[in-house]
Amino acid sequence: MKKLLFFTAVLFIITGCTQEQQNKIGRSIQNYTGVNGVVDIYSGGKLVMRFLKVDKLTTAHGTDDNQPRPYRYAYGYLDKNFNYKIDPDEKKKLYFEVTNYETYVFYENPVQ
Secondary structure, three states: OHHHHHHHHHHHHHHOOOHHHHHHHHHHHHHHHOOOEEEEEEEOOEEEEEEEEEOOOEEEEOOOOOOEEEEEEEEEEEOOOOOOOOOHHHOOEEEEEEEOOOEEEEEEOOOO
């Protein structure tokens, strides 16, 4: 009964929010729970790098002026053989950046 009341209360709160507020709530939940994200980086229309278990891409901001920079950064595992799995030789989590001038796609891992 308590779960039903809690679920009903959450439902009323969410439906009373604007779409932007709902998106912010969804992003907050994903930031807390994490996302099994994949970032594919393309060059010349060809897949050149893939990173796995990426929680989110963060837009960089300047230290002094706090202005957004033309790149995003994240941490993930480099998938050298593009098989959507972290193999024994891919166990180290890496920092990486993608610029606004690169072609990249961020999506949830289809192989769970």
